[in-house]
Amino acid sequence: xxxxxxxxxxxxxxLFDRILDGSLPCHKVxxxxxxxxxxxxxxxxxxxxxxIPKERRAFLHELSDEASAAIGxxxxxxxxxxxxxxxxxxxxxxxxNGHAAHQAxxxxxxxxxxxxxxxxxxxxxxxxxxxxxxxxxxxxxxxxALAGEPS
Numbered sequence: 693x694x695x696x697x698x699x700x701x702x703x704x705x706x707l708f709d710r711i712l713d714g715s716l717p718c719h720k721v722x723x724x725x726x727x728x729x730x731x732x733x734x735x736x737x738x739x740x741x742x743x744i745p746k747e748r749r750a751f752l753h754e755l756s757d758e759a760s761a762a763i764g765x766x767x768x769x770x771x772x773x774x775x776x777x778x779x780x781x782x783x784x785x786x787x788x789n790g791h792a793a794h795q796a797x798x799x800x801x802x803x804x805x806x807x808x809x810x811x812x813x814x815x816x817x818x819x820x821x822x823x824x825x826x827x828x829x830x831x832x833x834x835x836x837a838l839a840g841e842p843s
Contacts, residue, residue, distance in 0.1 A: 708744050708799035722770055726762035729770050732803065737811035739778035743770055743802040750798040751789045763802065771804050780806035784813040 710716040711730070718730035721741050732740040743766060747759035755763075771783060786803040788795040805813045822830075 706748075706750075706797050706799040708797055708801065709748060712744075712746060712748070721773070722766065724762075724766070726759060727766045729766065735805075736803075736813055737778075737780075737806050737808045739774045739780065739804075739806045739808075741770055741774055741804045743767060743804065745800055747800075749800050750795075752787060752800055753789070755800055763800075767802060767804070774804050774806055778806045778808060780808050780812075782807040782812075784815075786813060 707716065711718045712728065718728075720728070720730050722729040722743075726746055727743060728746060729741055729743045732742050743763065745755060745759040745763055747755060749755050749759070752760075767785065771785065774780070774783065783804060783806045786805060787801070803813075807813070
């Protein structure tokens with residue numbers, strides 16, 4: 693975990709920090725001591741919900757294990773509620789990190805976006821091909837990086 697306080701976003705205050713501080717209102721869907729979920733004010737479909745940790749970090753890799761576990765526990769519960777409330781049968785969970793990856797608010801957040809008819813997330817997927825030798829080399833690099841992670 694980064695050395696900064698979990699209540700200070702090192703990338704500067706975000707719109708979600710103002711929501712957490714109570715200076716901006718939201719349509720709250722769920723809240724506990726670690727997580728807040730609320731409706732997106734620019735939804736791609738009805739029920740589009742944002743799930744954020746109360747730990748103030750811009751990027752997923754900056755979150756503590758505790759904040760990550762809290763988000764992981766809540767996401768399926770919120771997804772079930774979104775499906776039940778909207779009648780949708782399909783949905784996307786989207787999480788972006790960095791401007792180049794289309795992150796607009798520099799606070800970790802997950803979008804739960806129901807697919808209702810033509811409303812919802814559209815994805816332009818352009819798959820490449822992973823060769824055996826490239827996969828072997830990449831796995832070795834990933835294993836080395838994971839070996840350096842704290843337990």
